[in-house]
Amino acid sequence: MGQSQISYNKLEALLKMKSENNPHMELIPIGESTKGRVIWCLTIHKQDQLKRKTPVLLTASLHGNESTGTSALLRFIEKMEEENELSFGLLEDLIIYCIVCCNPDGYQEKTRFNGEGFDLNRDFLTQSQPETASIVKLIVEKKPVVVLDLHGYVSKSTSFIGLIEPSGPPHNSSYEYDLFVRWALPLAEHIESCLVSKQDEFSLEGFKNHKGTCIPYRDGTRGWDDFSPITCTNYSMLHGSIGVTLETPSKTEDGVEWHFQSIIAALQFSAKHHKKLAENLTKFYDRGINRHHPTHPSSHFPRYFVLTEKKELHSSFYSLTQHLVKNGITTYMTEEEFTDGHTTYPKGSVIVPMNQSLCNLAYCFLSKGENASSSKEKISEFCSWSLPLHSGVNCYTIFHSIHVKVKLVEKELTQEGMPLEFITGVDHDVKKIGILVDEGLFHKKAHAGLKMALKEMEIPFIELKAKDLLSGESLSPIDILIYNGYEHLFYTPSDIRSTYEELVLNSRQQQEMCQQTIQSFLKTGGKIIGIGAGAAKALTTTLKVSPVKVHTSGWNENALLNIHYEESNLTLGYDKDDLGFVYRPAWFSNVENMNVIASYSKDPESLLCGYWPSFEKAQGAPAIVTNKTGNLILFGLEICFRGHTKYFYRLLWNAICL
Structure with missing residues (x-):
């Protein structure tokens, strides 16, 4: 049985009612979502002028379709309304901040992403979205010693259900990992022990008979690392917090109970060790202030x-x-x-x-x-x-x-809101732009970064779905079509998991109709810009606008690296040898009838940072190509990725305007 979920309006009303009726609860707005919904933080504390309380932050529903965390926090808040042994024990030493729903728009729409299509739990580095910025502001101000972020749904085996960080290697070298893991691992194992002891609280057999959870640091789970600082808990670790993500096993009432029992266990652990946890955070700060980092080489941190x-x-x-x-x-x-x-x-x-x-x-x-x-x-x-x-x-x-x-x-x-310098002096209003969008392939909106870049450059556009291209007239209102997304958008149901059938084309016949529309658009002078591996593969393989062969590397492989740019209108503003960025890297062959605008360097040292194990396959290969007339542009690079890559927006501007 799945869990029940109330609407966001009802959730807000419930939080307001609880805070109004309880002297230990205070509800404060900390920001708004992209669609204007208020993000609330409920603070649970007991006033004591003589005692400083240790701050703990609980977050839920960063992914809007993972609402078990929100339900569990509501259950916890109800428990804390009672003046019982639990509430007295926790509030004696802790001040608890609860962001019951971090992603109101995604929660309301039951989607992983927010109202602009961004995965908020990949946004904590740049904080491009207002929801993420609100959480960061709270972390900066409140300095929580522990951050618990509630997610779902993971089970590595039938006996060890759910997942609790700390993560496996590699670890980000910016962390003071010794200070983190000395508390994160005992915390995770304490939660696990409490979950096993509470088996009678569950209904389903898998929960009643489990032997424990997956703790990647301890259990050696591959592919679950804390190398990247883009998630809520990994970001909080850079503030010295014990940041722990909890992945409940399933979207059921037992999944909610698993989170609820985990919250209780984590807070009891935090209350018991509150002084030492606070001292641990102070040690983190002291290492920075005194430039004393015992686990790092002396040359690691500059002055x-x-x-x-x-x-x-x-x-x-x-x-x-x-x-x-x-x-x-x-x-x-x-x-x-x-x-x-x-x-x-x-x-x-x-x-x-x-x-x-x-x-x-x-x-x-x-x-x-x-x-x-x-x-x-x-x-x-x-x-x-x-x-x-x-x-x-x-x-x-x-x-x-x-x-x-x-x-x-x-x-x-800091002059916020300054215009991007390179967008001045060109009248782009005469160019009518259309972008291809998807509604959530692989629980993502791959075009979200493109939309953000166009908005920042103040370039208007219309949105088109793959099925809009079934009509030969669909592209008549536009001059330029831009595609930054998965090639799967033009797949048929037989080629893709049933979860995504409604997002793709219905048949091979529809593929042929889209192919005809695209090819006709190009032949009659329309411009097509394909950004990244997915767009390049779809345009060349399914839509057949070019004989270029597209080669790709792993899905999550990414890197900042040196790129050789040829002199052209497309590369205006970049040096002959400048930077580029790849995510799911792509490069091209069979380009005899194309113009090569940029190439990957032949120097293996040109890969500056990132993870691209098979980079040698692409060394010296074309990274950006156009057809001879210049109205088909294929980027193997990612130039408008998640709001990160603003140095490369100029490539998009040039492709549109020049």
Whole structure:
């Protein structure tokens, strides 16, 4: 039996009623979703002027279709309404922050993503979405010692159900992992022990007879790592929190109970060890302030990062500076030019000192990152995260003391909302844009990053589904069609899992009709831009607009790397040897009748950071190609990925406008 789920309006009303009727509960709005729904934080605490309480954060429904966490938190709140032994025991030492639903739009629509199609639990690095920014603001302000993020649905075996972090290797080198795991592992094992002892509370046989849970750090589960800082708990670890994701086994009432019992167990553990947990967080801060990192090489952390503008990209420079400040990172701006070694830094450079409590977070944001391609373990997600490289900002490291006049950066000094410099001077209004969208293949909206990029560049567009191309007239209102998504959008039901049948075409005949529409559009002067492996494969294999052969690497493989750009209108604004980004990397062959606009470097050292074990297959191969008339452009690169890759938006602008 599946769990029941109330509407978001009813959820809000319920939270308001509970907070109004209980002196220990306070409901505060912390932000809004993309569609304007309020995100609420319910604080549960007992006022005691003589005692400082230890903060703990509980989050649920970052993925809107994983609502068991929200139901479990409601059950927990009901339990805390009673003046019982549990509530007295927990509130004596803890202050508990509950974001009962982090993704109101996804929760209401029963989708994994938010109202703009973004997976919020992949957004904690750039915080491009308002929901994520709201949670980050709370973490920065409240400094929780423990963060529990409730998800579903995972069972690695019939006997060991659900999953509780800490994760397996590789671990992000920005973490103070010894401080984290000394508490995260005992916490996970305590939760597991309590779940086993509560078997009588469950109804289904799988829950009543389980022997434990999966704890990846202990059990060696492959493909579940904490290398990337893009999730809620992995981000919180960079603040020194014991961040733990809990994956309930199923979307059933027992799945809700599993989360509920896990919450109780985790909070009891936190209350019992609250002083030592607080001391652990203080040790994390002290390591940063005193530049004492016993598990890191002495050369790991520089004394300073220095940021300067690259190619007069003012908006990128100020946006990154503001991002640092919003995340609680102490940041200064120079009031004079200064020289260090052979490098002269202009007035207005940004300096980030690394003798600060959040130096680990600053290092993760600003360092080049790591090339994990030789890792024996598979990396499960996005891991080439350097914000300066993705933003188009120069970033330097200094390993000794410097003396320069500076001022502390305040938020109002960072010029938020500055226009992207490269979008001026071209009248794009005459170009009518259409983009191909999907409604959730593989629980994602792959075109979400494209939509965000177009909106930031103020380029209007209309949305088209694959089935819209069945009509030969469907493309008549537009001049340019852009496709950034999976090739599966043009599959038929026999080619794809039944879960996604409604999102694809109905038959081979419909494939042929779409093929005719696309080919006719191209022949009559329309422009088609395909971004990434999926679009390139669909356009060449299913829709047959070009004989180009598309080669792809693994689904989650990704990297920042050096790219060789040819001189052309498409590459205006980039150096001959500049940066590129790949996610599910793609490269091309059979390009004799095409123009090669960019190629992967032949130098194996050109892969700067990320995870691309088979990079040697693509070395020297074309990365961007066009047909001879220039109205078909295929990018093997990802140029508008999840709001990360703003340095590469100019490639999209050039492709549209020039």
